Amino acid sequence: MKPEAIYEDLNVYEINPTTDFKINCETQLVTVQDDGMLPAITAFRLLAAKLKRLGLNNPILLKDCLSFSEAPLEPRIALLRAAVVIGSLLADGIGDAILIRGESGGGQSLRLAYNILQAAGCRSFKTDYVACPSCGRTLFNLQTVTARIKARTEHLKGVKIAIMGCIVNGPGEMADADFGYVGGAPGKINLYVGKTPIKFNIPEAEAVDRLVDLIREHGKWVEPEAKEVTAAVHA
Numbered sequence: 001m002k003p004e005a006i007y008e009d010l011n012v013y014e015i016n017p018t019t020d021f022k023i024n025c026e027t028q029l030v031t032v033q034d035d036g037m038l039p040a041i042t043a044f045r046l047l048a049a050k051l052k053r054l055g056l057n058n059p060i061l062l063k064d065c066l067s068f069s070e071a072p073l074e075p076r077i078a079l080l081r082a083a084v085v086i087g088s089l090l091a092d093g094i095g096d097a098i099l100i101r102g103e104s105g106g107g108q109s110l111r112l113a114y115n116i117l118q119a120a121g122c123r124s125f126k127t128d129y130v131a132c133p134s135c136g137r138t139l140f141n142l143q144t145v146t147a148r149i150k151a152r153t154e155h156l157k158g159v160k161i162a163i164m165g166c167i168v169n170g171p172g173e174m175a176d177a178d179f180g181y182v183g184g185a186p187g188k189i190n191l192y193v194g195k196t197p198i199k200f201n202i203p204e205a206e207a208v209d210r211l212v213d214l215i216r217e218h219g220k221w222v223e224p225e226a227k228e229v230t231a232a233v234h235a
């Protein structure tokens with residue numbers, strides 16, 4: 001694993017957004033300087049607002065925290081902090097690069113960074129899944145089926161698959177999924193491409209295979225590498 005950029009090589013302009021500032025190069029990456037008085041989200045929002053007011057479009061590097069001296073956090077806390085700070089800013093349309101510093105190692109930082117970018121819809125590194133929460137209408141075991149579909153498809157980058165328990169509300173809640181696996185009747189599955197139903201009343205036992213066929217027919221399938229096949233079989 002390696003980062004896509006080294007902070008020290010980027011010549012990042014560190015700004016205190018509570019004061020006036022000037023930037024001479026319109027392509028220079030900017031960020032909030034460490035140890036400011038503001039919480040990170042507030043500071044980055046202020047920086048983005050000031051850049052906009054000055055008519056500047058400099059790319060912004062988001063950080064999960066504004067203190068580099070902190071000891072690594074417990075993994076779940078690092079995840080939550082980075083997701084809250086960076087995720088909310090990305091959801092607001094702020095940020096062009098991200099830096100994670102709360103994790104204990106480079107590999108963990110990179111994995112968390114990729115997961116946040118994927119969750120925020122900025123970049124796609126792996127298959128995306130949307131599943132309904134299940135309710136009294138659910139027509140199959142959502143957890144088991146989701147695990148089965150994941151085992152077959154999680155090597156597909158940039159594909160979004162919805163797994164919905166019923167046709168009453170499922171199709172309307174599949175968001176922008178590329179493919180949908182939806183309970184049509186007890187023991188029967190309907191398959192969708194986008195929001196369009198394509199195959200109806202497939203016996204549940206063969207529905208995952210037919211979903212793979214559908215993905216293949218639409219040019220989104222790639223064969224898993226050997227070790228991924230082994231993992232899928234074990235799953």
Ligand code: SF4
Pocket residue numbers: 132133134135136137138139164165166167168169170173
């Ligand atoms: S999609 Fe259907 S099964 Fe899933 S939560 Fe909504 S109503 Fe229930």
